[in-house]
Amino acid sequence: MSVNTIKKAKKLVESGCVVKIEADLFQIKSSSDPDKSYFATGDTCECFGFKNYYKFHHGNGQKANCSHLEAIRIFKKENSD
Numbered sequence: 001m002s003v004n005t006i007k008k009a010k011k012l013v014e015s016g017c018v019v020k021i022e023a024d025l026f027q028i029k030s031s032s033d034p035d036k037s038y039f040a041t042g043d044t045c046e047c048f049g050f051k052n053y054y055k056f057h058h059g060n061g062q063k064a065n066c067s068h069l070e071a072i073r074i075f076k077k078e079n080s081d
């Protein structure tokens with residue numbers, strides 16, 4: 001996963017863009033467009049980057065990922081006690 005993705009994910013969490021809806025359902029507000037948001041679960045996201053991950057990365061054995069899913073991971077880590 002790229003450093004850029006992690007940086008973007010951290011920023012999303014820090015700016016409060018990640019909102020927990022249900023146990024495994026999150027709403028992530030777009031950092032570039034405040035009117036836009038994506039819904040994501042623990043391992044799927046409805047954003048363009050996630051949907052096209054395999055197209056972009058030619059199925060190199062990696063699991064599809066995007067900054068939103070990474071943001072959820074960080075969010076979960078910070079909010080678990």
Ligand SMILES: [Zn+2]
Nearest residue numbers: 045047066068
């Ligand atoms: Zn996404």
